[in-house]
Amino acid sequence: MSAVAIADLSRDLARLEESVRARASELLESQQVRMVIGHKRAWNGPLAVAHFAVSPKEARKFAAGPHCTGGLAKYLLEEREKDGVVAVIARGCDALGVRRLLIDRRVDAEKVLVLGVPCAGCLDPAKLAEALGVTPAELVEVTLAAGALRVRLAGQEQAAAGPPLDKVLPPTCMACEVRMPVEVAEMLGGDLAALTALAGRPPAIDLETAEAEVTRLEELSADDRYAYWAGHFQRCLRCFACRNACPACNCRVCALDSYDPKWLGHPTEIPEQFMFHFIRAVDVAGRCVACGECERACPVGLPLMQLNRKFSKDIRTLFGVDRPHLPGEHEPLGKFEPDDPEEFM
Amino acid sequence: MDATRITGASLGAARIPSGPLDKLAAAAARVAGDGALVFGPARDGSVWGWKLCEAADVPQSDLWERLVNTDVSPKELFMPRTEDIARWRDRLRNLSIAEPAAPPPVVVLGVRPCDAASFDLLDEVLIEGPFSDESYRRRRGATLLITWACGKTGPACACDAFGLAPAAAAGDLMVYPDGNELLLSALTPKGLEVLGDLTGGSTAGEALTGRVDAVAAALNAQKTAVGRRLALDDLTANAAGLTATLFSSDIWTELSPRCLSCGTCTYVCPTCYCFAINDEPRGGDGRRIRTWDSCQFKEFLSMAGGHNPRPSKVERVRQRFMHKLNYHPERYGKFLCVGCGRCIVSCPVGLHVAEVGEALSRAAAAAVSAAKGGE
Numbered sequence: 001m002s003a004v005a006i007a008d009l010s011r012d013l014a015r016l017e018e019s020v021r022a023r024a025s026e027l028l029e030s031q032q033v034r035m036v037i038g039h040k041r042a043w044n045g046p047l048a049v050a051h052f053a054v055s056p057k058e059a060r061k062f063a064a065g066p067h068c069t070g071g072l073a074k075y076l077l078e079e080r081e082k083d084g085v086v087a088v089i090a091r092g093c094d095a096l097g098v099r100r101l102l103i104d105r106r107v108d109a110e111k112v113l114v115l116g117v118p119c120a121g122c123l124d125p126a127k128l129a130e131a132l133g134v135t136p137a138e139l140v141e142v143t144l145a146a147g148a149l150r151v152r153l154a155g156q157e158q159a160a161a162g163p164p165l166d167k168v169l170p171p172t173c174m175a176c177e178v179r180m181p182v183e184v185a186e187m188l189g190g191d192l193a194a195l196t197a198l199a200g201r202p203p204a205i206d207l208e209t210a211e212a213e214v215t216r217l218e219e220l221s222a223d224d225r226y227a228y229w230a231g232h233f234q235r236c237l238r239c240f241a242c243r244n245a246c247p248a249c250n251c252r253v254c255a256l257d258s259y260d261p262k263w264l265g266h267p268t269e270i271p272e273q274f275m276f277h278f279i280r281a282v283d284v285a286g287r288c289v290a291c292g293e294c295e296r297a298c299p300v301g302l303p304l305m306q307l308n309r310k311f312s313k314d315i316r317t318l319f320g321v322d323r324p325h326l327p328g329e330h331e332p333l334g335k336f337e338p339d340d341p342e343e344f345m
Numbered sequence: 346m347d348a349t350r351i352t353g354a355s356l357g358a359a360r361i362p363s364g365p366l367d368k369l370a371a372a373a374a375r376v377a378g379d380g381a382l383v384f385g386p387a388r389d390g391s392v393w394g395w396k397l398c399e400a401a402d403v404p405q406s407d408l409w410e411r412l413v414n415t416d417v418s419p420k421e422l423f424m425p426r427t428e429d430i431a432r433w434r435d436r437l438r439n440l441s442i443a444e445p446a447a448p449p450p451v452v453v454l455g456v457r458p459c460d461a462a463s464f465d466l467l468d469e470v471l472i473e474g475p476f477s478d479e480s481y482r483r484r485r486g487a488t489l490l491i492t493w494a495c496g497k498t499g500p501a502c503a504c505d506a507f508g509l510a511p512a513a514a515a516g517d518l519m520v521y522p523d524g525n526e527l528l529l530s531a532l533t534p535k536g537l538e539v540l541g542d543l544t545g546g547s548t549a550g551e552a553l554t555g556r557v558d559a560v561a562a563a564l565n566a567q568k569t570a571v572g573r574r575l576a577l578d579d580l581t582a583n584a585a586g587l588t589a590t591l592f593s594s595d596i597w598t599e600l601s602p603r604c605l606s607c608g609t610c611t612y613v614c615p616t617c618y619c620f621a622i623n624d625e626p627r628g629g630d631g632r633r634i635r636t637w638d639s640c641q642f643k644e645f646l647s648m649a650g651g652h653n654p655r656p657s658k659v660e661r662v663r664q665r666f667m668h669k670l671n672y673h674p675e676r677y678g679k680f681l682c683v684g685c686g687r688c689i690v691s692c693p694v695g696l697h698v699a700e701v702g703e704a705l706s707r708a709a710a711a712a713v714s715a716a717k718g719g720e
Contacts, residue, residue, distance in 0.1 A: 043700035044501075044571070050603040050694055070694055075602070078658075126391065135413070137500045137690050154500035154570060235389055237417075237426070240642070241607035241693050257644055266623040266636050268426040297693035299609045300417070301391035 008194035009120065010145045016117060016189040017064040020089055023115060023188055024059035027087055033113055034082075037075055038089035039068035046142035046151075047125060050075065062089065066149075066165055067142055069122040071293040073097025073247040076107045085111055089188070091119040092178030093291035096325055097247030099183055100289050103331075106250045116184030118192060118199040120165060121173035123149070128168040166204065172292025172305060175205040182327055207322060214310045233273035235300040242294035242304055248284040255279055277307065285311035286333030289325040347679065350462065351565055353514025355530040356537045358553040359544050363406040363525050369491070370403045370454055372542040373518070376535060377489040378450035384422055385454040392416045395453070403454065406527060409520075413499030414457045414685060418615035422453060423464065423484045427636050430480075430622065435629035445480075450487045459504045459683040461492040461515035463615035469677055471618065480635070489535055490516035494561065498569045501686030503699055505572035508581075508679055512564035521560045530557045571686065571699050577670070579709040580702070584675040590712040591671055592663065596704040601662035603694045608639030610697065611665065613687040619645075640664050666701045 024036040040051035040061040048068040052075075053059040072094045079086045088098060098114050101107040125136040132139075134153060141152040141159060149162035166174075179199035181187075189195070217225060243249045243256065255263045256279060264279065265272045280294075281304070288311070294304040316322055319332035361369065374381040385404045387396035394417040398404070429445045468485065471478040494512035495502075504510055512521060518536035521528040531537035580587070611617040621638035625631055638645060641661050647653045655661045673681035688697040 042695045043697075043703070044689065045695065047695065049696070052602045074605075078602075135499075137413075137686075140500065232390060235392060235394070237608070237612040238637070239608035239612045239639070241605060241609050244605040244607045245693060265625050266427070266621065267625060267634055268636060297605065297607070297609075299392075299613055299691040299693070 009147050009198065010143075012189070012192040012195040013065045013120075013144060016192060016195065017062065019189045020062045020064050020115075020117065021060055024053055024062055024087065024089070025056040027113070028053060028059055029056045032085065033087040034084035035079065036062075036087040036089065036115075037072050038062045039064070039070070039072075044140075045125075045137075046123075046139045064089075064117055066120055066123045066144055069296065071097055071245060071247060071291055073101060074245065074250075074293075076101055076112060077250060080107050080111070085113050087113040087115055090114050090116050090181050090184060091122075092116075092176060092181040093119075093172075093289060093293075095181035095184055096178060096289035097291060099327070100247045100287060100325070101250055103335075104248075104250055104287075114181070114184040116181035116187045117189065118187070118195045119176075119179045119181075120144075120195060120198045121169040121176065121179070123165065123168050124170035124173075127170070128162065131163045131168055169204075170292060170296065171205060171210070172290065172295070175203050175207075175210045175290070177203055177323070177326070210309060211313050213306060214313050217306065217310070229274065229277075230270050232302050233277060234270060236268065236273050236276070236302060237300060238268050238273075238276065239299060241297040241299060242302070243280055245293040245297035246280075246284060247289060247291065247293070248287040249280070251283075255283070277302075277304070280304075281307040281311060284308065286315050286324050286331060288312065347508065350465075350508060350515075350679075351510045351513045352561070353519070353530075353532050355514075355519075355532065355554050355557055356534070357531045357540050358557045359529045359540045360523075360553065361527050361529060361543070363522070363527055365403070365405055366454065367400055367403045369529075369539075369543060370398065370452065371400065373452040373454070373489050373491060373539050374450075375542055376538045377452050378487070381450040381452055381489075383452045383454055384419070386412060386415050395419050395422060398454070406522075409455055409493045410496060410522070413495070413497070413502065414460070414687075416613070416687065416691070418463070418613060418685065418687060419453055419456050419460055420463065420467075420615050420618075422451060423467070423481055423488070424618060424620070424637070427634055428480060430633040430635055432632045433630060437629070448484045448487050450489070451484070452489045452491065454491050455493040455520070456490060456516065457495060457685070458492055458511065458513040458515055459502075459509060459685040460615050461490055462504075462509050462513055463683045463685070464490065465515055466616050466677075466679070466681060466683070467618055489518075489539070491518045491520060491539075492516035494519060494521045494564050495567070496522045496564065498567055499686060500570050501689040502569040503571035503575065503684030503686055503689070505567075505569050505684070506575040506577055506699070506702070507682050507684040509683055510565035511567045511569075512561045514561070519557075519561075521557060521564065523556070523560050528553070528557050528560055530554070530561075569684070571689070572684070575699055575703055575706070577680070577702055577706050579706050579713060580670050581674050581678075581680070583713070584671055587709050587712060588667075588671055588675065591705060591708055592667060594705070594708040596701075596708055597659045597663040600696060600701060600704060601658040604641065604658045604662050604696050605694055606641050606643055606658060606661065607693070608637070608641055609691050609693060610688040611639040611641055612637060613691045615683060615685055615687070616669070616681050640668075662696070662701075666698065666705065669698065670702055670705055 027033045036053045039048035042049045048063045129136040138154040143150045150159040151162035152159040288308045324331045370383045383398045384395045385398045393415040433442045471481045517533045519530040619638045669681040
């Protein structure tokens with residue numbers, strides 16, 4: 001990508017933000033939708049939070065850009081019983097999340113309008129803080145100018161130049177193959193040459209590299225692998241943030257909440273922690289959309305995407321499907337077919 | 346607000362050099378009792394929590410210059426994430442029931458003043474109320490709390506918005522950074538014993554307690570970034586009179602949609618104390634255990650028969666913040682929040698006590714001025 005195009009990126013993001021506000025406003029004004037779900041500036045800190053606009057006035061608060069982290073698709077589950085259409089401002093991962101809910105028949109297609117936005121990746125505050133030698137809480141404001149971040153830290157009046165955005169993305173965004181969202185009703189922002197060019201670049205981490213970490217864990221001895229995961233799982237608070245943030249975790253009744261039968265014991269001790277995380281990971285195997293929300297939501301930094309990637313690698317090995325979460329791909333575990341070759345069926 | 350929560354009263358003081366704290370830890374362990382365990386802040390993966398320290402790995406004092414606070418609160422040292430209430434064995438109907446052994450004495454080295462104050466709040470509910478929580482009471486009684494005053498505040502800190510301050514006096518023994526030295530000030534007889542053990546019984550002169558007061562006052566004068574934005578006085582004044590208005594305020598439908606209904610805020614919070622009791626049978630044997638529970642979980646209030654009095658996030662989010670900012674102040678005269686800032690940092694969707702507190706305070710001010718206008 002040329003230097004000129006990078007310089008245009010912040011202008012594109014400003015245009016995109018204006019386009020999101022205008023389109024949301026229009027849809028609400030004309031009552032084509034009853035709610036638009038997107039992001040808005042947070043009370044504090046650099047990251048945006050989910051925003052639910054039901055009036056044109058509230059639509060003016062919408063934001064777009066690399067600070068708009070946090071998945072939006074899952075919120076549709078809570079709107080499913082209500083009448084009327086809900087629009088979602090969808091990055092690629094959000095659009096795949098919505099698609100997940102549609103395939104799983106948890107949301108009616110007639111009640112959802114997916115408004116796509118191209119995405120340059122969403123910043124990882126931990127990585128940004130590390131690059132600047134501060135703690136994530138010290139990041140007050142982050143903006144994108146000419147392809148590099150400008151960061152204002154706690155106690156500072158002025159923002160200073162930070163690292164380039166692509167150096168502070170979470171691994172999930174670095175491996176993202178859907179920066180241009182798929183299966184959307186319309187794309188917002190119009191002609192955004194710089195952003196589109198950036199979003200169209202191949203991912204910085206390809207499938208093979210992403211799986212190298214899984215291979216490393218597979219090659220450990222059983223005892224070492226147990227020690228690795230026990231070390232992580234003993235931190236787990238059992239807060240269910242990973243499950244609740246996940247668009248593929250959309251069961252009507254979750255096995256992890258079930259008392260009868262009781263699949264999961266209540267102690268937060270190592271055997272139950274393994275059971276908890278394996279149930280979660282196995283239940284989304286083949287349906288995970290690789291949005292990384294589980295890992296992002298976790299308050300104690302569990303590397304949950306490693307488990308998800310292990311299962312996606314297994315699916316590739318066993319069924320020959322690389323990306324079961326993408327349109328046009330065969331879903332080996334998420335779909336029933338009468339002519340399933342599995343003989344015991 | 347009650348100023349004694351900040352100033353405290355020193356029973357005696359001492360001065361030690363900064364650096365290794367193994368002598369202080371050892372003295373505290375001796376005072377705490379035989380077999381005392383010492384816990385200190387420790388990093389685990391990407392997260393700061395609390396770990397058992399062997400004598401050799403007691404942290405040095407510079408840790409508290411670098412670390413604003415741990416990501417996980419020290420409450421699990423008093424309310425373990427999982428604890429036995431009883432275990433039973435049924436060797437073919439020869440039933441025997443065993444209660445857990447008494448908890449060992451514990452020294453907690455270097456909790457921040459906000460966290461130390463959280464235990465005072467919990468004590469009022471779990472020990473001093475009409476019901477005494479036996480397990481919590483035993484653990485609290487066996488603990489010696491060394492509190493480390495904050496030389497600087499973090500960006501998510503909010504102690505001053507909740508009636509506390511960066512060096513609010515709480516716990517058994519306060520540690521104040523003072524140049525290259527540490528000032529120790531005993532707040533309880535246990536804390537005084539530690540000073541005695543450490544200094545060989547020499548009592549501190551008045552000059553030193555004067556210095557403690559001066560250092561504490563300087564540290565307490567720090568204002569936090571969040572505290573500068575938050576004025577919550579409207580919430581404590583006339584808390585009882587505001588309950589119905591705040592309960593039916595629109596802010597709950599405005600703020601709750603983004604909540605994920607996970608338990609992160611309640612589990613990182615030093616003042617949330619809800620728990621669940623479950624039986625975990627295994628064959629004829631089993632255990633009755635207590636684990637943390639969260640009012641934000643959908644199933645938290647599900648009743649036998651299927652009724653759920655808090656079916657949606659509006660009711661659940663309202664419950665958590667009304668409890669902290671209205672019900673508790675109404676009953677105990679103070680917020681059930683110490684402004685540690687953990688929910689501000691950890692909530693995956695940025696829904697925390699500062700934003701909700703501001704919105705609720707605005708609703709309270711509007712209600713008060715509407716009432717005045719109607720007079």
